[in-house]
Amino acid sequence: MPEAGDLPMVMAVAAALGLLVALAGIGVMWLLRTRSIGVMLAVVVVVAVAATLAGVVAIIMKMLLEGPIKDFVLSVVAVGGLVGLGVAFVLSKRVVGESRRLVAAVRESPFVAPQGLPAELQTIANTLEEAYARERALEGARRELVAWVSHDLRTPLAGMRAMAEALEDGVVADPETVARYHGQIKLEVERLSAMVDDLFELSRIHAGALRLSRARIGLADLVADTLAGAEPLARAKGVVLTAEAAATLPVEADAGALGRALGNLVINAIRHTPSDRAVVLRAGVDAEGMACLSVADGCGGIPEEDLPRVFEVAFRGETARTPAADGGAGLGLAIAQGIVEAHDGVIEVVNDGPGCRFEIRLPMVSG
Numbered sequence: 563m564p565e566a567g568d569l570p571m572v573m574a575v576a577a578a579l580g581l582l583v584a585l586a587g588i589g590v591m592w593l594l595r596t597r598s599i600g601v602m603l604a605v606v607v608v609v610a611v612a613a614t615l616a617g618v619v620a621i622i623m624k625m626l627l628e629g630p631i632k633d634f635v636l637s638v639v640a641v642g643g644l645v646g647l648g649v650a651f652v653l654s655k656r657v658v659g660e661s662r663r664l665v666a667a668v669r670e671s672p673f674v675a676p677q678g679l680p681a682e683l684q685t686i687a688n689t690l691e692e693a694y695a696r697e698r699a700l701e702g703a704r705r706e707l708v709a710w711v712s713h714d715l716r717t718p719l720a721g722m723r724a725m726a727e728a729l730e731d732g733v734v735a736d737p738e739t740v741a742r743y744h745g746q747i748k749l750e751v752e753r754l755s756a757m758v759d760d761l762f763e764l765s766r767i768h769a770g771a772l773r774l775s776r777a778r779i780g781l782a783d784l785v786a787d788t789l790a791g792a793e794p795l796a797r798a799k800g801v802v803l804t805a806e807a808a809a810t811l812p813v814e815a816d817a818g819a820l821g822r823a824l825g826n827l828v829i830n831a832i833r834h835t836p837s838d839r840a841v842v843l844r845a846g847v848d849a850e851g852m853a854c855l856s857v858a859d860g861c862g863g864i865p866e867e868d869l870p871r872v873f874e875v876a877f878r879g880e881t882a883r884t885p886a887a888d889g890g891a892g893l894g895l896a897i898a899q900g901i902v903e904a905h906d907g908v909i910e911v912v913n914d915g916p917g918c919r920f921e922i923r924l925p926m927v928s929g
Contacts, residue, residue: 580613590605603657660680660683715754725747763822763897776814792832801840802840807843813926841860863918873899
């Protein structure tokens with residue numbers, strides 16, 4: 563008959579044997595880590611049954627179970643182990659089957675996440691579907707960018723070649739026309755140079771190679787600099803450019819990069835605002851305590867279906883491929899978005915009044 567003092571000894575022996583079994587099971591699972599999930603589940607069940615048997619062995623060693631009782635206990639443990647293996651087989655068969663269903667769906671084009679998978683596999687499938695959707699959108703944007711840039715390069719290059727040939731062949735000889743051709747060639751070269759700079763900046767942003775030199779700056783100074791830089795373009799187009807900025811709005815930012823993002827928004831607003839209308843640049847604090855830069859224009863608004871695409875590469879919101887004389891390659895807003903997000907900020911656009919309003923929100927510096 564068991565005595566009260568036997569319990570600690572039995573527990574110690576069972577724990578020691580169970581630990582040895584567990585370590586052996588972990589070693590086997592590490593060796594079989596590249597095998598099927600079904601094999602892993604079988605190992606788990608075998609380890610559980612072996613740990614139970616270790617406890618039974620500990621009891622038998624103390625002669626606490628003898629005769630028919632010992633046989634009954636061992637039989638029950640054996641039956642439990644077989645049932646566990648059966649359940650593990652069924653479960654592993656389903657997991658392997660669902661995994662193969664997911665693999666088959668991945669090989670299909672386009673990929674559509676299968677439904678009814680186990681929770682973890684369903685999460686993977688849904689994440690893959692989102693990733694494939696993003697990849698398709700990026701590929702479409704890249705193709706659109708190549709089409710836009712190819713056209714934007716071809717058009718001015720063709721004009722420059724025609725003017726250069728005319729000058730070279732002496733077709734144009736009067737000083738006034740020669741000067742005009744030279745000025746036009748210089749203008750096109752500057753525009754193409756700006757386009758190449760934009761492409762280089764965008765490639766750095768997409769590659770995660772944008773390096774920011776952050777420092778404490780005031781948004782009022784940034785607004786003043788942007789206003790001064792965009793004033794000639796606004797004056798030439800007849801657009802009224804005004805600014806409203808609070809005196810103290812400190813943020814931690816790269817003044818050059820953030821100034822470029824804000825400048826892109828202002829230039830975009832001027833280009834799309836008719837003459838005699840206004841573009842208003844504001845700097846303040848929003849309801850959530852974030853520093854907010856906004857650019858409101860008089861473009862007449864953006865169609866609701868186009869709002870989600872405004873910051874896509876090469877999106878212009880127009881079907882005509884011939885750019886305006888002061889137009890860009892459609893990269894300015896995409897660059898602005900990349901710069902703002904690199905500052906842990908948010909950039910958005912909404913229709914507001916006679917036009918639309920672009921907003922940049924950045925964390926403020928305390929103190």
